[in-house]
Amino acid sequence: MTAVTGTGGSAPLALVVGGSRGLGLAAARQLADRGYRLALTARNAEDLERAAAQLRKDGTTVEVHACDVRDEAGMEAVVALVEQTAPIEVLLHVAGVIQVGPLAAMNRDDFREAIDIMLWGPINTALSVSPRMVARGHGRIGIVTSVGGIVPAPHLLPYTTAKFGATGFSRGLRSELSGSGVTVTTAEPGLMRTGSHLNAQFVGNQGPEFAWFSTADNIPLVSMDADRAASQIVDAVLSGRAVVQPTPLAKIAQRVDALAPNATSVLLGAVTRLLPDAPPSAVHEKVPGHVAQQRLRPRARGQVQWLTTLGRRAARRLNQATRDTSQVSPEPPVMS
Incomplete structure (x- = not known):
């Protein structure tokens, strides 16, 4: 890897x-391999400490x-605190x-x-950091x-709604910062084996929803x-670069949609109709994947565990092991 240096050669x-x-x-990890010091943020302090270790x-x-x-003032405070030791380069x-x-x-x-x-x-994060970079x-x-x-x-409408907005913000922010010396890259991955199916949230017919999504x-x-995708994103x-689409599905989906939007819409509608329906008069209940998995019948649960072997290995490697670690074993991924 090419060595990089910050202010004063550090x-x-x-x-x-x-x-x-x-x-x-x-x-x-990819950034560390390229010579960067790291500041990590997340909501859960326990997860952060395990990752740091x-x-x-x-x-x-x-x-x-x-x-x-989601805390605008909190993100401003974190950025200010981090920059007391060194400028945020990335x-x-x-x-x-x-x-x-x-x-x-x-x-x-x-x-x-x-x-x-x-x-x-x-938005909260970029608007806290970008003026300092500029x-x-x-x-x-x-x-x-x-x-x-x-x-x-x-079956991912809230996710899709937010991601469409984030894509517009990211691409637009790049234009707004053009000529400032600050670049903005929009990463648009598809499915990745990160182990996040164990922590995704499932509603409706939760067991079957978990089965199709995790598979x-x-x-x-x-x-x-996940490591290959992360390497391409970091590079x-x-x-x-303006845009990176590290997974094959992302490249194919965008091109098909651009060439044939009506056909894409018909296909997505057909797929949606094949997915599990919401139970009638169901109470809104949202459970994590490792809980939804237990709502499958034993035979189906065993099949899903076998099909998700690579994802469960990724979960152990990428700190996705749930509080109920029995759901990550026995031995034998996600959108971002």
Whole structure:
């Protein structure tokens, strides 16, 4: 790897928002491999400390700050605190939430949560960091959106809504900062094996919803290894590229939609009709994937565990192991 230096010849600093697990942790490792010191933020302090402990074993300098990206003042405070030690040379926003289920089982709170985290999160973070970068005349910003932010994903409407907004913000921010020395890269990955199916939130017919989502999220050739995706994203951000689509599905989906939007709409409608319906008169209940998995019949649960072997391995490596670790074993992925 090419060595990089920051102010005064020291290692430069990268702030990874949502860096405690999954794709965020994988990207943090990639930045560390390229010579960066790290500042990680996430909502859960315990997750942050576990991630930092993993990174420090490899000799990486890491500081952690528990903060909710929905908290504008909190993000401003974290950025100010981090910059007391060194300027933030790279900002990578990865924080997100995934809610899976039919629209009939969703409510407005699901949309608020998705938009607050995955649209206001990038806005709050970038507006805190970018003026400082502009004042210095250089900086790299990466915002992880999704293929679901350019082509709507079935049974992921709150997620899709927020990601469409984040894609527009990220691409527009690049234009606004043109000529300032600060670049903004929009990362639009598709399915990745990060282990996040165990922590995604499921509504409606939760067991079958978990079965289709976790299987799709972990099939080789359809989903991508998280470390490979993170490497491509980090390379694109550091080189200042406008857009990166690291997974095959993302590239294919965008091109098909651009060439044949009506056909794409028909196909997505057909897929949606094949997915589980919401139970009649169901009470709105949202459970994490490791709980939804237990609502499958034993035979189906065993089949799903076998099909998601690679994702469960990724979960252990990327700090996605749930509080109920029995759901990550026995042995034997996600949109961003």
